[in-house]
Amino acid sequence: xxxxxxxxxxxxxxxxxxxxxxxxxxxxxxxxxxxxxxxxxxxxxxxxxxxxxxxxxxxxxxxxxxxxxxxxxxxxxxxxxxxxxxxxxxxxxxxxxxxxxxxxxxxxxxxxxxxxxxxxxxxxxxxxxxxxxxxxxxxxxxxxxxxxxxxxxxxxxxxxxxxxxxxxxxxxxxxxxxxxxxxxxxxxxxxxxxxxxxxxxxxxxxxxxxxxxxxxxxxxxxxxxxxxxxxxxxxxxxxxxxxxxxxxxxxxxxxxxxxxxxxxxxxxxxxxxxxxxxxxxxxxxxxxxxxxxxxxxxxxxxxxxxxxxxxxxxxxxxxxxxxxxxxxxxxxxxxxxxxxxxxxxxxxxxxxxxxxxxxxxxxxxxxxxxxxxxxxxxxxxxxxxxxxxxxxxxxxxxxxxxxxxxxxxxxxxxxxxxxxxxxxxxxxxxxxxxxxxxxxxxxxxxxxxxxxxxxxx
Numbered sequence: 001x002x003x004x005x006x007x008x009x010x011x012x013x014x015x016x017x018x019x020x021x022x023x024x025x026x027x028x029x030x031x032x033x034x035x036x037x038x039x040x041x042x043x044x045x046x047x048x049x050x051x052x053x054x055x056x057x058x059x060x061x062x063x064x065x066x067x068x069x070x071x072x073x074x075x076x077x078x079x080x081x082x083x084x085x086x087x088x089x090x091x092x093x094x095x096x097x098x099x100x101x102x103x104x105x106x107x108x109x110x111x112x113x114x115x116x117x118x119x120x121x122x123x124x125x126x127x128x129x130x131x132x133x134x135x136x137x138x139x140x141x142x143x144x145x146x147x148x149x150x151x152x153x154x155x156x157x158x159x160x161x162x163x164x165x166x167x168x169x170x171x172x173x174x175x176x177x178x179x180x181x182x183x184x185x186x187x188x189x190x191x192x193x194x195x196x197x198x199x200x201x202x203x204x205x206x207x208x209x210x211x212x213x214x215x216x217x218x219x220x221x222x223x224x225x226x227x228x229x230x231x232x233x234x235x236x237x238x239x240x241x242x243x244x245x246x247x248x249x250x251x252x253x254x255x256x257x258x259x260x261x262x263x264x265x266x267x268x269x270x271x272x273x274x275x276x277x278x279x280x281x282x283x284x285x286x287x288x289x290x291x292x293x294x295x296x297x298x299x300x301x302x303x304x305x306x307x308x309x310x311x312x313x314x315x316x317x318x319x320x321x322x323x324x325x326x327x328x329x330x331x332x333x334x335x336x337x338x339x340x341x342x343x344x345x346x347x348x349x350x351x352x353x354x355x356x357x358x359x360x361x362x363x364x365x366x367x368x369x370x371x372x373x374x375x376x377x378x379x380x381x382x383x384x385x386x387x388x389x390x391x392x393x394x395x396x397x398x399x400x401x402x403x404x405x406x407x408x409x410x411x412x413x414x415x416x417x418x419x420x421x422x423x424x425x426x427x428x429x430x431x432x433x434x435x436x437x438x439x440x441x442x443x444x445x446x447x448x449x450x451x452x453x454x455x456x457x
Contacts, residue, residue, distance in 0.1 A: 007125055008060045012051060018117055019047045019110075023100075026109045032102040042099045046086055046107070050114070053078040056442040059122065063241070066119070066126035074449050075119050081445065083111040136161045137197050142207025142234070150205065150234070157242060161202055164193050194220050203241075204231040208249075243411075244426035245433065250393040260399070260433055268435070275437075276373050280366040287360050294325060294357065297348045304330050307361060312378040315401045320370040322378055325358040338416070356451050362404045374440045375403030376428040387421060397428050400435075407431035407439070410446035 023046060024038040033039060057074040058064045064071055086107045090100050100107070138154070138161045140147045147165040154163060194201075194217075204221060206213075213221070225231045238246045295306040308326040311319050327349025328342070338345070345353065352358035365371040371378060376397045379387070387394045408427035412420070431439065 007062050007129070011060050011122065011125065014121055015051055015054065015118060016047050018114065019043065019050050022110045022113050022117065023106060026113070027102060027106045030103055030105055032106065039099050045089070045100070046082070046110075049082045049085060050079065050118075052441075053082045053445070054118070056438065056445055062129065064126075066122040070449070072119065073453060074445060075122075076115050077448050077452070078445050079111055079115050079118070081448070083107055135200060136202050137164050137200055138162070139164045139166065139193055139197070139201050139204045140207070141166050141205065141213075142209070146207045146234070153242075159241075164197065164201075166193055194224065201229055203237065204229065205234055205237045206231065207234045238426070239430065239434075243407075243430055245429040247422060247426055250396075250429075252393070254393065255396065255399075257433075260435075271437075272372060273369075276366050279373055280363045283360075284363045284367070287363070291360070294348075294352070298326055298346070301346045301348050302329060311381045312402065313381055313384045313398060314370055314378065315398060317395070317398050318370075319381060320365065322370075323361045323364055325352055325361060327352050327358045356405075356447075359404050366404065370401070372401040372403045373405070374443050375401050375406050376431065377406060377409060377424070378402030387418075390418065391422065391425065394425065396432065397425065400432055405443060405447040407443055410443055410450060 020038075020043050023043060024033065024035075027033040027039065028035045054060065054075070057071070057078050059071075059075065059078075086100075087104060090098060090107070091104065094101070138150075138159075140150055140163055142150075142165075144165065147163065151163045154161065201224075204224065212218075221231050232240060235246055235249045238244055298304070298306050305326055308324045308328075309321045310324075312322045314320050327346060328338070328344040329346060349358070362371060366373055379397075379402075384394075406428065407430060408424040411427050412424050
């Protein structure tokens with residue numbers, strides 16, 4: 001068993017034991033159960049809910065930085081959501097007589113204890129892993145240009161591994177090591193690297209090519225792969241590590257690969273539509289009491305209109321008018337992108353953008369069927385016309401309904417230029433290809449984190 005799998009198994013086991021013990025301890029302290037007769041079978045529900053919630057935020061991945069503020073907040077949010085769902089299921093949905101209905105106090109206090117406890121031993125595992133960790137590497141086999149692009153992606157996303165570059169050949173004549181400070185990653189003979197850095201290579205990445213690998217290198221890669229050192233094509237590495245589709249692989253036949261359940265199967269689309277209607281109706285009911293207060297604040301700010309309407313491109317390129325709370329001063333012209341400190345944004349608008357509350361009226365677009373709660377961002381028609389001319393296969397985004405939030409929105413900051421649009425498109429295409437309700441649940445948790453910590457723009 002690899003170290004990553006053993007760590008995951010240990011965390012799942014600890015979570016199971018911790019949830020069982022904490023719930024029963026709080027119930028015993030409350031005096032609603034006897035210690036010699038603990039709650040047993042009903043504990044399956046909170047255990048599974050906790051494991052699922054932590055899985056959705058990558059709480060079992062050894063690549064997650066458990067010490068970061070971002071993960072800490074996501075961890076806290078996920079367990080609070082579990083608490084709310086537990087209370088809803090236990091005291092509203094499940095008929096009377098369920099053993100966990102003994103007290104609302106029990107799940108509430110258990111949540112308060114479980115948040116630091118489950119985070120604590122994750123940090124312990126992570127610190128041990130970091131303490132034992134030597135310099136780690138990715139071995140990239142491909143052209144120098146592709147290697148540099150891969151290295152830049154690693155740096156931008158925050159990967160800690162260094163990149164070793166080797167060609168598909170076992171010997172590269174005429175190449176000299178780069179000068180100190182040069183941008184070219186270390187490079188050399190593939191076979192030499194596989195021996196010199198044995199045990200310190202986290203993954204081997206092969207850039208897709210029509211050339212065949214030398215037999216000795218191919219055999220060594222097979223041995224390493226089956227010994228626990230994974231080998232990926234560059235496309236697969238993007239999907240497994242970064243959960244996005246690299247644009248270099250896009251062509252008109254890409255669409256016919258596996259996946260695309262939501263675009264191909266009507267049953268998925270109908271289930272998603274049903275969940276959109278139910279959740280959007282609930283969201284609108286919760287938002288209605290606050291909308292008059294926000295509307296008054298917008299109007300008092302500059303006596304302008306409360307709502308903002310703009311034509312956007314929807315599924316199958318159908319144009320619709322999106323509705324949002326107005327956050328910018330009404331004026332003609334100006335930049336098509338919104339800057340970080342854009343002078344057009346009103347004071348109340350800055351708060352609404354940071355918390356993403358300006359997007360609440362889009363719930364109406366969801367209810368009438370123009371949008372979904374989750375999907376690619378609905379782009380302005382003026383921008384889409386430009387993107388479709390400059391970005392091959394950009395129209396693939398229009399296979400599904402746009403969403404209020406989505407995989408690109410929670411993984412990449414606000415797009416302010418064509419390069420940002422390209423990067424976000426990689427995440428959008430991953431979502432379209434690998435849609436699942438589990439992925440949607442992960443997006444919801446990360447969206448809550450963004451709203452609470454004001455990371456919108």
